Amino acid sequence: MDRSAQPNDELRDLYRELILDHARSPRHFGKLADSSHEAEGINPLCGDKLKLYFRVGDGDIIEDAKFEGSGCAISVASASLLTDTVIGLTTSQAMDYFTAVNNLLTGDGSGTAADRPHVNLSKLRALQGVREFPSRVKCATLAWHGMNSAMRNQKIPVSTE
Amino acid sequence: MNQKSNNVISSTQAADVIDCRADFPALDQKINDHPLVYLDSAASSQQPASVIDAVRAYQRHDHANVHRGVHTLSHRATEAFEGARDKVQAFINASSRNEIIFTRGTTESINLVSQSFCRPFLKPGKKIVITHLEHHSNIVPWQLLCEQTGAELLVAPIDDKGQVQSDELIALLDESVQLLAIAHVSNALGSVLPVKKLIDAAHSMDIPVLVDGAQAVPHLPVDVLDLDCDFYAFSGHKMFGPTGIGVLYAKEALLENMPPYQGGGDMILEVRFDGTTFNELPYKFEAGTPNISGAVGLGAAVDYLTTIGMARVAEHEHKTLLYMASRLADVEDIRLIGTADEKASVQSFMLGDIHPHDLGTILDHQGIAIRTGHHCAMPVMDFYGVPGTARASLAVYNTTDDIDRLIDSLQTARKIFG
Structure with missing residues (x-):
């Protein structure tokens, strides 16, 4: 007898099809041999562990980005969406996305950066389900803080716990 | 009270x-x-109303520092605190109230044994034996100790079901082993270790044994005399008591010969600049004002469990x-x-x-x-x-x-x- 409840809207909102798809089949997964910027993101209590690689070329353009590691659906999907988003952007544009995603998940939720019209969150908005789950915000932001650390050439692993 | x-x-x-x-x-x-x-509950158990009420009643009516004043409240606080010690003694069937040391929890109990019992005698060539299924609190204190002394930490394996095989653990024991430190019940796997058998084996080689009982005391009858363990550590907050209070049981003869773990008030008889004499057991190991309300809550938790059986x-x-x-x-x-x-x-x-x-x-x-x-x-x-x-x-x-x-x-x- 199946007495299990249908997942309610908040749970469906957290685990949207797009999130589950990126968690199951993460894009740009693996090591980037010729990376110019790297960072590690570790949430030791969770056990989430991501390594991010970026190759920044002429004109400060992110030519390629990859990640590897393990974590929950939210942290892996977020890293996958990040790499999907930033390839082709300048590092400064990528950092604008970092600001906008932080705003989306922990700020007023608008995800906008008024003075940065190039920022278009589109599918990144799938991450905003975590706003209803405060204990999971750290999972969604881990990869983004990793990118921030990589772009600043900080050598120590970042954590969002 | x-x-x-x-x-x-x-x-x-x-x-x-x-x-x-x-x-x-x-x-x-x-x-x-x-x-x-x-x-x-393996992380932390909830508290029955009787525990919450006991702590509250103590805090509302009976609080003062223990072992000090002649005034009524200090007397009441001391009675409540020492009464909790008696309850714990009876609960685990220790021979003497002097064998019940109040600590902050299992972690501090294990660190106390590590630093006070083991450290003075450990040196390169000596060993501490633990198992693969220990909680970090029964791993890291020994790693620190081994770094401090040059001793070696040996780890007994587990099988696929998460069981410690007695013969494989016993094979690690010899005269160079200074302590065997094992969980009674694994917090991650739930395995109950054959502690009595392991203690007997270790004792046949004169190796003392510490048992991490944090996950056993709330769930199983524990009789330290029957086990014949030398040290038994557990926490209040996993057995329906408050956080920040725990117990180290240790055989009195061992405690007598161990130096204090921490210095401070309550653990001294006389302090002079040319030398200090330490208090008797168990106070030698309880420096500073203790967690009195925590002990009261732990005593009430013991009452609760005892009433059920x-x-x-x-x-x-x-x-x-x-x-x-x-x-x-x-x-x-x-x-x-x-x-x-x-x-x-x-x-x-x-x-x-x-x-x-x-x-x-x-x-x-x-x-x-x-x-x-x-x-x-x-x-x-x-x-x-x-x-x-x-x-x-x-x-x-x-x-x-x-x-x-x-x-x-x-x-x-x-x-x-x-």
Whole structure:
């Protein structure tokens, strides 16, 4: 007898099809041999562990980005969406996305950066389900803080716990 | 001050079904619109009203510093604090109240033994033996000690079911081993170790034994005289008491010869600049003003468990655990982690490829509290090749209804990730 409840809207909102798809089949997964910027993101209590690689070329353009590691659906999907988003952007544009995603998940939720019209969150908005789950915000932001650390050439692993 | 439990433990003696959920105020609430099912007692248990009331009564009426004043409140506080020591002594069947040291918890108890009992005698060539399933609190203090002294830490293996094989552990023991430090019950796997057999084996080689009993005392009758362990460490907050209070039981003859762990007030007889004499047991090991209200709460928790009876607690939990393990085993795509023949309280598992944290969030959304992660036992996670597990852990207040809710919720998780 199946007495299990249908997942309610908040749970469906957290685990949207797009999130589950990126968690199951993460894009740009693996090591980037010729990376110019790297960072590690570790949430030791969770056990989430991501390594991010970026190759920044002429004109400060992110030519390629990859990640590897393990974590929950939210942290892996977020890293996958990040790499999907930033390839082709300048590092400064990528950092604008970092600001906008932080705003989306922990700020007023608008995800906008008024003075940065190039920022278009589109599918990144799938991450905003975590706003209803405060204990999971750290999972969604881990990869983004990793990118921030990589772009600043900080050598120590970042954590969002 | 008698704070003996005055709330009713309603039990049906005939079938011996313990139904004490109503004794625990925190269990009577909704989480995310669902009645709370609390399956995280291995991390920290809820407190019965009798414990909450005892702490509150002490704080409202009886608080002062202990072992000091001639005034009435100091006398009452001392009586309450020392009364709790007597209760703990009786509860674990220690020979003397001098053998009950109040600490902050299991972790401090183990660190005390490490620094005060082992460190003065450890040197290169000496060894400490632990097992692969220990909690970090029974690993890291020994790693620190070995770094400090040049001694070596040996780890006895576990098998695929999460059991320590006695003969493999005993094979590690010889005259160079200064201490065997083992869990009574594994916090991540629930395995009950054959501690009595291991203690006998170690003693036949004159090796003293420390038992980490944090996960055993709330679930099984513990008799330190019968075990003949040299040290037994446990925490108040896993046995319905407050946080910040725990116990180190140690044989009196060993404590007599150990130097103090920390210096300060309460642990001295006389202080002069040309030398200090230390207080008698157990106060030699209790520097500074202790956690008096915590001890009062622990005493009330001991009363609570004693009133039910630890044999009944163990039987009730054993039945519930068997029910949980069998229902979980029927869930599609589940992998049970920790399937020892002798178990208590705990079942770890993985559900398909769902990460334990996602599972924890989905369950919490349906009012079910479980622990997810490495459970402070990373070597166990490495052994099973998982980043962490979902862990449901029982206490005497859990029933088969709670397990049914857990199983239903796991089915919901499968739908989401399906």
